[in-house]
Amino acid sequence: MSKQETKELLKKVYIRALTFQLSWSYERMQGIGFLNSITPVLEEVYKDDPKGLKNAMMRHTHFFNTSTIWGAYPILGMVTALELGKADGETIEGIKTSLMGPMAGIGDTMNFSIILPIFFSIPASMAIGGNAMSAIAVLAIIDLLLIIGLSIVKWKLMNIGFSQGSKLTQSMELMDKLSFGAGVLGLVVVGGMVASMLSVSTPISFLLDYQGVPLQVITSAVPEDAAGAVVLQNVLNSFMPKLLPVALMAVVYWMYQKKKITPIKITFILMVAMFILGALGIIARG
């Protein structure tokens, strides 16, 4: 096959893989998606061999699941090369199953340490801070860049997978470094978000000797003529700013990590607890 022809073939696979997870099911996950994507190659390899085509198609219906961007495309590239080189079915099956796990791991780190927290937290912090329109503009630009950038990344990864397996391990080392750095970046950003986006505070104030009463606890604004008023939030702030958000994080972390409570249960615990605290005027947003 000439270089131009293989490029055309890879292009066909790339386009077919644009619907990769459409038939995702618990039974086969992305298995049928893989078959759907690799058919142009099988058509080419087995054009004079209907029996071989049937066998090859049946091989590619098996269970498969990996990261779509970071895993499926390099593996599709490798399998294309192997099928064109008439590798035997077991080898191809082995490559698919042995690579899908590690590639999914790398892909998940990419998606969760870089893309979600960093790219999306910037417009989110703008929206929560009250700049809805600039948040929308930034979000639109970021999403457009992601669509273009990741579409190119997919094509590159597929070509690396196709041209040789050894280069794939090299780029896996690079991705390993990248995900290590992404972890650092993600942690710094999360630290900032705890302070800037968890806006729990307390509206409680204590009034001393106000209108003849020695001590009153109020949850509304302090009256202007109250001289001896102690605003609880100010006391907390003088100790450490954003103390309540940190305390909340500690409680949720303890529930999730130490007590192993499922996220869905924590969601409802938080909802009920915060509703009661909010309704009683102990916790407010601000």
Place this chain on the structure above:
Amino acid sequence: MELSILQIIILSIWAAIAQLEVLTTGVGFWNRPIIAGTAAGLIAGNVELGVLIGSMLEMTSLGVWSYGGAAVPDYTTGAVIGVMVGVLTNNSDIGLTTGVAMAAITQNTDVLARTLNSFCAQRADKYAAEGNIKQAHISHYLGVIPWGLSRIIPVLIVGVLGNTFAAQVVEMLNENSFILSGFQAIGAAMPALGFVILLTYLPFRKQWWWVVLGFVLSAYLGVPTLGIALLGLVCAIVYTTLWYRNKENKTDEAVEQIGGEF
């Protein structure tokens, strides 16, 4: 505010498209609440509320992603419904709370779709054995039906119910302001769960001090998110470079020591 039937239908179709984007090209992340919610706000005629509710749900659901196909709350449908209810009641906290609750409920329709799609796999098996490429493709594309309907139906149901009852709910809330205070506290606290789940996917136990750095930058110095991300990038580059250099040096030293013994 009331929504027209056409708006509700478009919202339900948008919920399906947002999910299908991640199943097909997967590069736009339209299933994330911030995008699903913003577009839902645009359709419902209040894009500012849409981006706000979407952002709050985004923070709440950080780290919530279906690893290896595990069942997780469907925050995409949750965001569309949350924004719809938020627009109907003109209240972002009620929208957020509804979104979180509906994400948990629509997890079940999501599981149903993922189960029903076995039908595609079995149909594809049959045609693969016959070597029929065209029918194998069709089997794959049929997956769009369970995926789409599992999003469209919940949004339609809540939309119609919401239109009917929103006015009464708003009236009831205005009479009892403590309920709104309760919802506000929920809205302020929910992102904590998203941050915690995200931390467990990051190397928090080994390198917790980076979180302290980010926190100090924001809480004490008031650096905005983009500034923190840029400084985080510098830290990441420096630390990664040092870490890998150190690792390589260690292996070199080990080789030298072994060499020295002989």
